[in-house]
Amino acid sequence: MANITYIEASGHSTTVNLHEGWSLMQGATANGIDGILGECGGSCACATCHCYVDESRLSDLSPASENELVMLDNVAAERHPNSRLACQIKASAALEGLVVTLPDVQE
């Protein structure tokens, strides 16, 4: 389990307790959080689950795969060094308290 806080572009913030193994995209869509679409269902093929990870926690995440890096070239909002695809980040105890900020557009 891990408490993940999502900050929408509006500034609205929601904290969700995610089961181990759930992706951050699943956590957002299952809890009605605006700002993550997840159109491909998590198969790293749509780039509509773009998020910005708290830079101080980047080292707690598994590195992005080659496929994720390619898809990050296709995000609608500006790509930053802390850009990740939320479907590729799986909840674990190591991510307790992680904060992700969501872009204002996903497509």
Ligand code: FES
């Ligand atoms: S849900 Fe499609 S790339 Fe993440």
